[in-house]
Amino acid sequence: xxxxxxxxxxxxxxxxxxxxxxxxxxxxxxxxxxxxxxxHRRLRAGQYLYYNGERASDLYMVRAGFLKLCASAExxxxxxxxxxxxxDMLGVGSIGVGRHTCDAVALDTTDVWVLPFxxxxxxxxxxxxxxxxxxxxxxxxxxxxxxxxxxxxxQRVAHFLIDLAERHDRLGFxxxxxxxxxxxxxxxxxxxxxxETISRALSHLAKVGCxxxxxxxxxxxxxxxxxxxxxxxxxx
Amino acid sequence: xxxxxxxxxxxxxxxxxxxxxxxxxxxxxxxxxxxxxxxHRRLRAGQYLYYNGERASDLYMVRAGFLKLCASAExxxxxxxxxxxxxDMLGVGSIGVGRHTCDAVALDTTDVWVLPFxxxxxxxxxxxxxxxxxxxxxxxxxxxxxxxxxxxxxQRVAHFLIDLAERHDRLGFxxxxxxxxxxxxxxxxxxxxxxETISRALSHLAKVGCxxxxxxxxxxxxxxxxxxxxxxxxxx
DNA sequence: CGGCTATTTGATCGATTTCAAGAACAGTGG
DNA sequence: CCACTGTTCTTGAAATCGATCAAATAGCCG
Numbered sequence: 001x002x003x004x005x006x007x008x009x010x011x012x013x014x015x016x017x018x019x020x021x022x023x024x025x026x027x028x029x030x031x032x033x034x035x036x037x038x039x040h041r042r043l044r045a046g047q048y049l050y051y052n053g054e055r056a057s058d059l060y061m062v063r064a065g066f067l068k069l070c071a072s073a074e075x076x077x078x079x080x081x082x083x084x085x086x087x088d089m090l091g092v093g094s095i096g097v098g099r100h101t102c103d104a105v106a107l108d109t110t111d112v113w114v115l116p117f118x119x120x121x122x123x124x125x126x127x128x129x130x131x132x133x134x135x136x137x138x139x140x141x142x143x144x145x146x147x148x149x150x151x152x153x154x155q156r157v158a159h160f161l162i163d164l165a166e167r168h169d170r171l172g173f174x175x176x177x178x179x180x181x182x183x184x185x186x187x188x189x190x191x192x193x194x195x196e197t198i199s200r201a202l203s204h205l206a207k208v209g210c211x212x213x214x215x216x217x218x219x220x221x222x223x224x225x226x227x228x229x230x231x232x233x234x235x236x
Numbered sequence: 237x238x239x240x241x242x243x244x245x246x247x248x249x250x251x252x253x254x255x256x257x258x259x260x261x262x263x264x265x266x267x268x269x270x271x272x273x274x275x276h277r278r279l280r281a282g283q284y285l286y287y288n289g290e291r292a293s294d295l296y297m298v299r300a301g302f303l304k305l306c307a308s309a310e311x312x313x314x315x316x317x318x319x320x321x322x323x324d325m326l327g328v329g330s331i332g333v334g335r336h337t338c339d340a341v342a343l344d345t346t347d348v349w350v351l352p353f354x355x356x357x358x359x360x361x362x363x364x365x366x367x368x369x370x371x372x373x374x375x376x377x378x379x380x381x382x383x384x385x386x387x388x389x390x391q392r393v394a395h396f397l398i399d400l401a402e403r404h405d406r407l408g409f410x411x412x413x414x415x416x417x418x419x420x421x422x423x424x425x426x427x428x429x430x431x432e433t434i435s436r437a438l439s440h441l442a443k444v445g446c447x448x449x450x451x452x453x454x455x456x457x458x459x460x461x462x463x464x465x466x467x468x469x470x471x472x
Numbered sequence: 473c474g475g476c477t478a479t480t481t482g483a484t485c486g487a488t489t490t491c492a493a494g495a496a497c498a499g500t501g502g
Numbered sequence: 503c504c505a506c507t508g509t510t511c512t513t514g515a516a517a518t519c520g521a522t523c524a525a526a527t528a529g530c531c532g
Contacts, residue, residue, distance in 0.1 A: 150315060
């Protein structure tokens with residue numbers, strides 16, 4: 001019944017679609033994981049998987065739960081740079097520098113596989129999968145750049161909700177109704193807005209009937225209209 | 237004498253610094269290039285190296301000149317997502333999807349090496365270098381997200397100028413004085429502003445004595461102050 | 473020189489931030 | 503179970519920054 005939603009949710013040619021690749025990637029294969037000596041780690045909400053600047057020796061794949069990534073500028077201000085859920089990779093930004101370039105914080109009880117760096121390099125299949133995961137990350141950031149740079153506040157929020165819905169859909173979760181694992185402030189930081197603006201945008205989208213919101217529970221009522229607001233033209 | 241500038245220009249721990257890595261990367265080695273069958277291509281200003289959506293079979297490394305990358309949203313609006321100069325990689329976003337995810341347009345007479353995809357995959361050293369290049373790209377985008385998301389217009393412009401200066405410095409070019417290869421509109425698109433705002437920001441930075449601008453020639457007169465404006469706190 | 477595009481500058485308008493306060497909720501300890 | 507406290511969320515009103523509209527100037531190329 002989730003698949004019935006796909007026609008309206010899915011985005012066949014968009015960059016986000018490719019993320020699904022990870023679900024079938026070698027990184028999820030059982031024997032490969034054994035071969036690289038993958039271990040397992042569980043985090044409670046609020047715990048850090050790794051810290052910015054910390055020595056990096058592993059990559060991670062989320063198996064359950066939800067995390068946010070926070071980068072900090074030189075001046076000390078923090079910004080959320082992304083959210084990660086099941087089948088997403090973590091820590092790829094550390095490749096080539098050996099240190100994590102952001103914090104990773106669990107927003108819910110979270111399970112990850114720990115994939116040692118060195119081992120990943122030895123296994124050719126993993127190299128390839130890793131490369132693909134990196135490329136995916138780039139496309140994801142690119143999409144974010146487009147959205148944040150050119151959409152007004154309410155449309156950014158709509159875009160954000162649709163993105164979450166698509167990811168839920170791909171993982172087989174309910175894409176029309178889900179709970180946000182992060183607070184308004186985190187969404188605001190991610191979308192480069194204030195938490196008041198997020199609140200107002202959600203209230204307004206609810207008032208016009210696109211969605212229903214109660215605290216952190218969200219229902220997408222009129223996805224088409226939501227997508228329309230989240231996609232409409234805004235040329236600089 | 238360029239090195240004398242480094243203390244004030246360089247950014248020892250910042251993500252941008254790592255970009256330099258590319259200069260010493262295997263991708264620049266002569267025999268490796270021969271081994272992957274690298275060819276050469278020259279573009280005149282305005283010519284496209286590749287188009288968004290086009291089948292991708294190569295990666296590119298810039299040897300001379302200057303290019304911009306343009307991504308287009310579903311609604312048709314175009315946005316500049318980056319600028320590339322010597323020692324930068326191009327086309328990495330296509331890895332894993334087989335198609336280019338943006339346009340690459342020369343802004344000046346430009347030379348690139350063409351590195352066939354398939355060959356890159358065979359050579360282990362290249363795989364590693366490639367992975368590093370991808371990670372670099374991610375960090376670069378992350379830095380952009382931080383800047384654009386949290387800085388007001390004038391500081392974004394200052395940040396942009398400093399970034400260009402650092403890249404020039406690393407390549408051994410004059411970091412205090414250079415000419416912009418792109419128009420105001422391209423800068424505006426990249427920084428998610430309007431070209432009028434870019435113009436005003438440059439004029440103002442010039443009025444307060446941080447820089448001198450004439451058309452596309454820029455001199456950085458007071459880098460410290462420029463950096464201060466480009467870094468100052470702006471917490472959401 | 474004319475026509476073109478890029479750039480600069482001014483004036484106004486509007487979206488979003490900021491400041492401020494209240495309401496809903498969660499957790500705590502009595 | 504309930505008051506207490508702190509946090510998250512919502513809402514309002516005012517202030518601000520950048521966009522938009524409009525026009526003038528400056529280069530550039532044929």
